[in-house]
Amino acid sequence: MTQREDNKTKGRAQSQPPPAGPEKGSSKPPASWRRWSPRAKRRLVFYPTLVALGALSLVWMLSMPKESFRGPLPPLDDEQSKLSALLRRDVALLAGDIGERNMSRSGSLDQAWGRLEGEFGEAGYVPKSLPFTVNGKRVANLEAVREGSGAPQEIVVVGAHYDTAAGAPGADDNASGVAVLLELARAFEPDSRTHPPRRTIRFVAFVNEEPPHFQNNSMGSLHYAKACRERGDNIVAMLSLESLGYYRDEPGSQKYPPLVSWFFPDRADFVAFVGNLSSRSLLRESLGAFRTAARFPSEGAALPAFVAGVGWSDQWAFWQFDYPAVMVTDTAPFRNPNYHTPNDKPETLDYDRLARVTAGLIAVVGQLAR
Numbered sequence: 001m002t003q004r005e006d007n008k009t010k011g012r013a014q015s016q017p018p019p020a021g022p023e024k025g026s027s028k029p030p031a032s033w034r035r036w037s038p039r040a041k042r043r044l045v046f047y048p049t050l051v052a053l054g055a056l057s058l059v060w061m062l063s064m065p066k067e068s069f070r071g072p073l074p075p076l077d078d079e080q081s082k083l084s085a086l087l088r089r090d091v092a093l094l095a096g097d098i099g100e101r102n103m104s105r106s107g108s109l110d111q112a113w114g115r116l117e118g119e120f121g122e123a124g125y126v127p128k129s130l131p132f133t134v135n136g137k138r139v140a141n142l143e144a145v146r147e148g149s150g151a152p153q154e155i156v157v158v159g160a161h162y163d164t165a166a167g168a169p170g171a172d173d174n175a176s177g178v179a180v181l182l183e184l185a186r187a188f189e190p191d192s193r194t195h196p197p198r199r200t201i202r203f204v205a206f207v208n209e210e211p212p213h214f215q216n217n218s219m220g221s222l223h224y225a226k227a228c229r230e231r232g233d234n235i236v237a238m239l240s241l242e243s244l245g246y247y248r249d250e251p252g253s254q255k256y257p258p259l260v261s262w263f264f265p266d267r268a269d270f271v272a273f274v275g276n277l278s279s280r281s282l283l284r285e286s287l288g289a290f291r292t293a294a295r296f297p298s299e300g301a302a303l304p305a306f307v308a309g310v311g312w313s314d315q316w317a318f319w320q321f322d323y324p325a326v327m328v329t330d331t332a333p334f335r336n337p338n339y340h341t342p343n344d345k346p347e348t349l350d351y352d353r354l355a356r357v358t359a360g361l362i363a364v365v366g367q368l369a370r
Helices: 002-013 038-062 080-097 108-122 170-189 222-229 277-293 316-319 351-368
Strands: 128-134 135-145 149-159 199-206 234-242 271-275 298-302 323-328
Touching: 002 128, 002 298, 080 108, 080 135, 080 170, 080 351, 108 135, 108 170, 108 199, 128 222, 135 222, 149 170, 149 351, 170 199, 170 298, 170 351, 222 316, 234 277, 234 316, 234 351, 271 277, 277 298, 277 316, 277 323, 277 351, 316 323
Parallel strands: 149 199, 149 234, 234 323, 271 298
Antiparallel strands: 128 135, 135 199, 271 323
């Protein structure tokens, strides 16, 4: 072929129109798309949609108001210093003087119940025993009520269990929660005008949270929540105070259930607010109030109830009767090596940090009871 003929051939090739695509305005998909099988097309749409929905769900569950406090903790003020001393005393009364508290150790629950009745009484309450029977033995929850002035039929429940696991003195789990419960009750004592609540606040010490009663009919908080629902009580919020006194600063000191660790810090220096999906609004309100009032690290998440740890305390009982409930916790077994062992002793807790948490929770209860 001559050079001229070769150039003509190239010219004809270059002048060929491009492959036909869909005409302008045509509703037909490109030929490449038409070659895909219906199953492949469904996958191409389904999986990106699933990923997008998963991402949106995570944002919805983990998005919390305000920012957690970061940086060195400021010195305790005078009120927090007093709180620290009182918390240390109350934990020592339960976990030190009495020690293990459960139905297997004869008389221990009665001792703890009597101490709590006395403390509520000294704060100006008329505590009420709420007994029931387990295997022929009498046990009891204990309730102290601050009546609301504006909307008394709306109820905020603040609760902590006073029993312990077998063989454990239970300083963190859960003398720490009970000590905070007593301080919150004192902050809202009936004769005080410092924090006048619009809603009624019930401070409740629950029995039988620990195994073998946990999530069984003999669980104290389950008895309580069931009775509330049967009466038609309008419980608008429930805070479960669960293991609040153990903190560490070392990297790696905080553990989590699978996958959760991707989203939270690895230092055990914060307090956690945890709820199920239906309690998300309460969780956000509570955590927002805490972060406004307290200069202390805090984390929060509304997670499915099947995630390990999410339902591991008395808030679970209230979920069974469709009440919004949130657990406030140091995360217990996910950071405390003394959990459910004889080493869960009063001297292992950080009372200054517990005092900071308590001061923040006073503001939370005040917000919820407004």
